[in-house]
Structures are given as structure tokens and as C-alpha cells.
Amino acid sequence: MIATAMSNGAKADAKPAAEHDIKITGRDVRVFYGDKEALHGVDVDLRDREVTSLIGPSGCGKSTYLRCLNRMNDTIAGCRVTGSLMLDGKDIYDKSIDVVQLRARVGMVFQKPNPFPKSIYENVAYGPRIHGIASSKADFDAIVENSLRKAGLWNEAKDRLDQPGTGLSGGQQQRLCIARAIAVSPEVILMDEPCSALDPIATATIEELIDELRENFAIVIVTHSMQQAARVSQKTAFFHLGNLVEFGETRQIFTNPVDTRTQAYITGRIG
Amino acid sequence: MTDIAADSFSITSSDARARNARALDSSRLRARYGAEKRFRVYGAAAIVFGLVFLAWLFGSLVIQGTGAFRQTQIRVAVELDAGELGLSGTPDREALEKAEYQAALRASLRKTLGVGSDRGERRDAYALLSNGADLEIRSRVLADPSLVGKTINLWLTAGADVDTMLKGNISRDVPENKRRVNNRQIAWLDKLAADGRVGRHFNANLFTKGASSDAELAGMGVAIVGSLYMMVVVLLVALPIGVAAAVYLEEFAPRNRWTDVIEVNINNLAAVPSIVFGLLGLAIFLNVFGMPRSAPVVGGLVLALMTLPVVIIATRAAIKAVPPSIREAALGVGASRMQVITHHVLPLAMPGILTGTIIGMARALGETAPLLLVGMVAFVVSQPATPFDPATALPVQIYMWAGASERAFVERTSAAILILLAFLITMNATAVILRRKFERRW
Ligand SMILES: Nc1ncnc2c1ncn2[C@@H]1O[C@H](COP(=O)(O)OP(=O)(O)OP(=O)(O)O)[C@@H](O)[C@H]1O
Ligand SMILES: [Mg+2]
Numbered sequence: 126m127i128a129t130a131m132s133n134g135a136k137a138d139a140k141p142a143a144e145h146d147i148k149i150t151g152r153d154v155r156v157f158y159g160d161k162e163a164l165h166g167v168d169v170d171l172r173d174r175e176v177t178s179l180i181g182p183s184g185c186g187k188s189t190y191l192r193c194l195n196r197m198n199d200t201i202a203g204c205r206v207t208g209s210l211m212l213d214g215k216d217i218y219d220k221s222i223d224v225v226q227l228r229a230r231v232g233m234v235f236q237k238p239n240p241f242p243k244s245i246y247e248n249v250a251y252g253p254r255i256h257g258i259a260s261s262k263a264d265f266d267a268i269v270e271n272s273l274r275k276a277g278l279w280n281e282a283k284d285r286l287d288q289p290g291t292g293l294s295g296g297q298q299q300r301l302c303i304a305r306a307i308a309v310s311p312e313v314i315l316m317d318e319p320c321s322a323l324d325p326i327a328t329a330t331i332e333e334l335i336d337e338l339r340e341n342f343a344i345v346i347v348t349h350s351m352q353q354a355a356r357v358s359q360k361t362a363f364f365h366l367g368n369l370v371e372f373g374e375t376r377q378i379f380t381n382p383v384d385t386r387t388q389a390y391i392t393g394r395i396g
Numbered sequence: 397m398t399d400i401a402a403d404s405f406s407i408t409s410s411d412a413r414a415r416n417a418r419a420l421d422s423s424r425l426r427a428r429y430g431a432e433k434r435f436r437v438y439g440a441a442a443i444v445f446g447l448v449f450l451a452w453l454f455g456s457l458v459i460q461g462t463g464a465f466r467q468t469q470i471r472v473a474v475e476l477d478a479g480e481l482g483l484s485g486t487p488d489r490e491a492l493e494k495a496e497y498q499a500a501l502r503a504s505l506r507k508t509l510g511v512g513s514d515r516g517e518r519r520d521a522y523a524l525l526s527n528g529a530d531l532e533i534r535s536r537v538l539a540d541p542s543l544v545g546k547t548i549n550l551w552l553t554a555g556a557d558v559d560t561m562l563k564g565n566i567s568r569d570v571p572e573n574k575r576r577v578n579n580r581q582i583a584w585l586d587k588l589a590a591d592g593r594v595g596r597h598f599n600a601n602l603f604t605k606g607a608s609s610d611a612e613l614a615g616m617g618v619a620i621v622g623s624l625y626m627m628v629v630v631l632l633v634a635l636p637i638g639v640a641a642a643v644y645l646e647e648f649a650p651r652n653r654w655t656d657v658i659e660v661n662i663n664n665l666a667a668v669p670s671i672v673f674g675l676l677g678l679a680i681f682l683n684v685f686g687m688p689r690s691a692p693v694v695g696g697l698v699l700a701l702m703t704l705p706v707v708i709i710a711t712r713a714a715i716k717a718v719p720p721s722i723r724e725a726a727l728g729v730g731a732s733r734m735q736v737i738t739h740h741v742l743p744l745a746m747p748g749i750l751t752g753t754i755i756g757m758a759r760a761l762g763e764t765a766p767l768l769l770v771g772m773v774a775f776v777v778s779q780p781a782t783p784f785d786p787a788t789a790l791p792v793q794i795y796m797w798a799g800a801s802e803r804a805f806v807e808r809t810s811a812a813i814l815i816l817l818a819f820l821i822t823m824n825a826t827a828v829i830l831r832r833k834f835e836r837r838w
Pocket of ligand 2: 187188189317
């Protein structure tokens with residue numbers, strides 16, 4: 126799989142793969158903040174059970190792109206998205222799509238751990254509760270345990286489920302946020318620099334976790350750490366000044382980039 | 397010092413050396429320290445100045461007002477003779493309610509003091525006790541009808557002049573014709589005191605009774621209940637409307653010229669003099685809607701209008717202070733906008749909202765001017781049973797008593813101020829405690 130970067134508008138030509146394998150297809154995605162165009166036509170295909178990392182210098186539009194995928198941009202006044210983004214063949218921006226349901230299918234983990242100021246249990250149970258996924262106490266207990274286990278937090282949290290989530294350490298809080306996201310059984314998980322507020326050990330834990338979660342979810346992760354992208358992702362997209370410059374196999378991007386800008390970035394000359 | 401050393405180390409030009417030398421010049425240093433010290437002294441002086449006035453205010457209130465919390469009473473052996481009471485046989489409740497307690501009391505009093513049949517002497521004797529003393533006997537008998545026929549020793553409220561004199565506020569050196577208590581009465585009081593029949597007890601009337609022209613029977617009960625009703629109305633009206641308005645403005649309203657105009661006007665409204673709200677209430681609630689005068693519900697509505705901008709501003713500030721990361725987190729797991737607000741934003745903003753509301757209500761509690769215009773300056777004797785019955789308010793009661801010249805009312809004015817201040821301090825302290833307790837939970 127080779128990505129060809131074009132001089133303007135960066136068309137990444139993902140080679141057609143087995144149809145069921147592609148989770149989200151994006152074509153010519155442009156984002157405007159007021160009159161300013163922040164993303165200039167981005168084409169990316171995200172596959173199921175695969176980690177895609179978005180890299181690039183600060184302000185290049187990684188977060189903006191990520192937030193298109195679960196329509197978090199809707200909450201920003203004056204933000205407009207054009208182009209097409211298909212989740213399982215259905216347009217995410219179609220009028221018939223309910224944002225609330227979309228966000229249940231496309232979960233998100235933020236840069237700064239942001240647990241609710243409620244108990245650990247409530248943090249995880251909140252999503253299932255508002256979506257009506259579970260009804261009995263036993264169901265909730267099962268979902269909470271299962272999600273915390275998947276997020277690798279069960280052993281540390283099982284004895285303090287009724288204590289506030291904000292009382293955990295930074296790394297634990299971030300894993301709690303991951304547990305909260307997977308509690309509603311999403312299909313895609315978006316992570317915006319999930320480790321940037323964490324120490325190296327907590328980071329390593331989260332990276333292992335991402336690798337395990339890959340078995341069940343499509344994951345998109347924004348990161349500033351090239352090593353992290355190389356360690357956890359199978360695909361990498363390099364953004365620069367609102368353009369998708371290059372998109373392809375992580376190994377290829379890091380060892381044999383096609384575009385000179387990519388090369389300059391991964392060798393530390395832009396950024 | 398290390399700063400300067402580092403500086404002179406790195407900057408080598410002679411210019412910089414000269415500058416450093418000047419900075420180190422001891423006279424400049426002394427001037428700088430001197431200025432700092434003077435500033436601190438000015439600040440401390442300003443605070444001392446403020447505290448002195450505060451202490452003076454509180455001191456004079458306490459000195460003048462504490463007397464009102466205790467009321468002089470005279471112990472009289474009351475003969476509840478059935479004949480004197482005008483009762484016969486086994487009286488029913490109605491007969492007991494209408495019995496001649498005053499006659500019985502007066503007879504007993506005459507006996508205690510040894511008063512003959514002289515009219516003037518009798519009048520002086522009766523004036524020792526309050527006009528309401530017979531009612532105190534009545535309530536005793538109604539509570540226990542078996543007392544009829546017995547003689548009971550009762551502490552009865554003394555007249556206001558007697559009370560004032562015994563508290564030392566009428567001097568015996570004043571010539572008799574200028575004194576409100578004459579020599580004969582003083583002689584009786586001295587004898588009663590020698591017999592241990594004069595004492596001072598907690599003045600329950602102050603907290604239960606309504607308006608009265610007899611100071612010893614005047615209380616703030618009506619005003620307290622009236623103020624309470626008004627605060628309930630303020631809470632029920634201003635809190636939901638204020639919170640709804642603030643939530644709409646913060647979370648839903650588009651940012652355009654209209655919302656800017658609304659925002660500016662809300663801020664202006666908070667600064668509108670309270671009397672203007674009183675006029676508004678008079679024009680709308682009384683004249684247009686024909687609501688009753690002097691009713692706490694009208695006063696409460698006027699105060700609610702006045703408190704509304706305070707609640708809106710406090711709520712908006714509290715909503716703004718909820719970190720965006722919490723909203724994002726909730727939106728991220730698929731909460732709707734309404735769910736974000738009701739599940740996360742409002743609970744987190746609630747301490748701030750309540751603090752603002754309590755402070756607004758405390759302001760409303762002390763407000764007098766708008767209440768004058770809706771007829772809350774009224775001589776209301778009986779407790780209002782509902783918010784639609786006539787009542788007064790605490791600050792209005794203070795205003796009315798402050799106009800009376802009798803010494804006993806002066807005392808009660810100060811006591812009323814102390815009670816109002818106690819309410820205000822309690823409310824503000826609650827606000828502070830709320831704020832402290834819930835500060836930064838994320
Ligand atoms: N809410 C907003 N309103 C206006 N412009 C915005 C907004 N958010 C982002 N932008 C602009 O869009 C561009 C892309 O921003 P974005 O946050 O996506 O960058 P990023 O790649 O995530 O950067 P970083 O690595 O620093 O997080 C930037 O030029 C930024 O100034
Ligand atoms: Mg970003």
C-alpha cells in the first residue's frame with residue numbers, strides 16, 4: 126500500500142481493500158472556521174481493527190480532522206465541514222444521522238484526562254445509562270467491570286469504585302476515560318494526544334492498552350511522538366498546514382517517506 | 397542579590413555597571429523601603445478606621461438593643477374568683493374566653509398594693525401592668541380551666557414606662573410632673589421589689605407579637621413571618637426564572653446584537669435603584685393585576701424582580717466556570733445538549749448559583765424602599781396566615797419603630813436591627829460555607 130502525496134490538496138489514494146474492512150471513508154474533507162479553511166480536502170480511509178495515527182506539526186489540523194469523525198466540531202460556533210465522511214457506508218453528516226447515536230458509535234478520549242467529578246463507577250456507567258444500553262444493576266455492574274478490565278484499570282479500581290474518578294492518578298484517570306469510552310461499545314475510538322499529560326510509565330501502559338484494544342475497535346490516535354506513532358499504529362497520516370501530505374503504512378512512512386516534507390518532519394527538521 | 401550579581405557578570409559595558417551601582421545606592425534603597433512601609437501604614441490605618449466605625453455601630457446597637465430582649469414583669473397573686481370573673485357553675489370554653497379577667501386582675505392588684513377606692517390611685521396602680529396583662533391570665537386559664545377558684549402567682553408583663561424606669565432609663569431625679577412614673581408608683585415598685593415581686597424575663601412578645609401602640613406589647617412576629625413569606629416568594633420566582641434565563645443565554649442563545657443588548661441590560665438592571673422596582677410593582681401588581689396591598693406575595697414579587705438580575709449574573713458566571721473539558725467528555729460519550737446541562741453543567745454550577753441566590757436574597761431581605769410603595773408600611777396586629785394577608789417586613793418594622801419617640805421603642809429598634817443583622821450574617825455565612833465546601837471539585 127503506497128500513498129502518493131500530491132502537491133496541493135494531498136490526495137491519499139488508499140488502495141481498495143476488502144470492503145467490510147474499511148470503517149470510515151473520507152473524501153475531500155474540508156473544514157472552515159468562519160471564513161478560514163483549516164483543512165484543505167483530506168482523503169483518508171480508516172480500517173477496522175487497525176490503529177491509524179495522525180502526525181504533523183502543531184496547528185496542522187490533526188485535532189480538527191479527528192473532531193470531524195464524531196462531529197465534535199458541531200459544538201464550535203462558525204465551524205463548517207464539507208466533503209464526505211462515510212461510517213460503514215453512511216454519511217456521518219447526513220441529516221438523518223443523530224449526533225448522539227453517532228457519538229455512541231465513535232467514542233473519544235481527550236488530551237487531558239477529564240473524568241466526571243463523580244464516582245469511578247458512575248463515570249463508566251454514565252454512557253450506558255444515557256443510551257439505555259443496560260437497565261438492571263447487574264447489567265451495569267457487568268459493563269463497568271468489563272470496561273475497566275479492558276482499560277486495564279480493574280485491579281487498581283475494583284476496591285474504590287465509589288470513590289471519585291478525579292482522585293485517581295493522571296494515568297489512571299486517562300484509562301478511566303478510555304473505559305468510559307468503551308463502555309458504550311463503540312466501533313471507533315478517537316484519541317487526541319491521549320498520553321501528552323502522562324509520564325513515560327503511564328504512557329507505556331496506555332500504549333499497551335491501545336494495542337490490545339485494536340482487536341475490537343478501529344482506533345485513530347493523534348500524537349506528537351513519532352516513536353509512539355511507530356510503536357502503536359499500523360497506518361500513519363502526516364498532516365502539514367491543513368493538507369494531508371502522506372498517508373500509508375507506518376513502517377513505510379517512517380523508513381521510506383515519499384514526500385520531502387514528511388522526511389523533513391520525521392527527521393526533526395519541521396515541527 | 398544574586399540577580400544583581402548575575403547581571404553585572406553578564407553585562408560588561410560600563411553603562412550597565414553604572415546602573416547597577418546606582419541601584420545599589422543605599423539612599424535609593426532606603427527611599428524604596430520607606431515608600432513601602434508608608435503604604436502599609438496607610439492601608440492598616442484605613443482598615444482600623446473602618447473597624448472602629450463598625451465597632452461603634454455594633455457597640456451602640458448592642459448597648460441600646462439588648463435591653464429589649466428582657467422585659468420587666470411583676471408577680472401578682474391573682475385570685476381567680478368565679479364571681480369576680482363573672483362565671484357560674486361549670487363554665488364552658490366560650491364562657492372562659494369571655495370571662496372578666498381584667499376585673500379579677502385589678503382586684504388582685506389592689507389587694508397586693510393595698511389600694512383604696514380613690515380613682516387616681518387606682519389608675520396609677522393599674523398603669524403598673526401592661527394593657528395586655530389580663531390576656532396573659534386568660535391564656536393560662538384557657539390552658540387549664542381547673543385554675544378557676546384558685547389563687548395563682550403569675551409573672552405579668554409590666555407597663556412600658558415601668559420597664560423603662562426599672563432599666564434605669566428614667567431617672568428618679570427628674571421632677572415628678574415631667575416624669576412618666578409618679579412618686580406613688582415608684583413607692584409601690586420599691587415595695588414590690590423588696591418583696592421579690594419584680595423581675596426581668598425573656599421578652600417573648602418581641603418575637604411573636606405584631607404591631608401595638610403599647611411598646612411592651614409590640615413585637616416583630618408579623619415582620620418576621622412577612623419577611624419569611626417574601627423570601628420564599630423570591631426563592632420560588634427568582635431562582636427558576638433566573639437559572640432558566642442564564643442557561644438559555646449561556647448555552648443556547650446565538651451571539652448577536654440582540655443577545656448583546658440583553659446582556660448589557662441585565663447588567664444595568666442589577667444596578668437600578670430598588671425604589672424603581674417598587675414603583676414598577678405598584679404599577680403592575682397592584683394597579684394592573686389588582687393584587688392586595690401590604691401582602692407579602694406582592695412584596696416578594698417586587699423583591700424577586702430586583703433579585704433576578706443578580707441570580708442571572710451569578711448563574712452565568714457559575715456556568716462559565718464549569719470547565720469545557722467536562723462538557724466535551726459528556727458530549728464525547730454521546731450526551732445530548734440537554735443532558736450535558738442537566739447532568740453535568742448545572743450540578744457543578746449549583747454551589748455558585750446558590751451562593752449568588754443567597755447573597756441576592758440577603759440583599760432583598762434588607763430592602764425597604766420598594767416595600768414602602770406596595771403598602772408594607774402597615775399597622776398589622778395579627779400574624780398573616782397566608783402570603784396574601786397583610787404583613788410587614790423586618791426593615792420596614794425598623795423604619796416604623798425608628799419613628800417612635802418612646803424610650804421603649806428606641807430600645808426595640810436597636811433590637812430589631814440586631815435581629816435583622818443576625819439573619820443577614822447567617823445567610824451570608826451560609827453562602828461562604830457553600831462556596832468553600834464545593835470549591836473546585838474537578
Ligand atoms: N475553534 C477554533 N476556531 C478557529 N480556528 C481554530 C479552532 N480550532 C482550531 N483552529 C485552527 O485550525 C487549525 C488547526 O488546528 P488544530 O487544533 O486542528 O491543530 P492540531 O494539529 O491539533 O495542533 P496541535 O498539535 O497543536 O494540537 C489551526 O490553524 C487553528 O488555529
Ligand atoms: Mg490538537
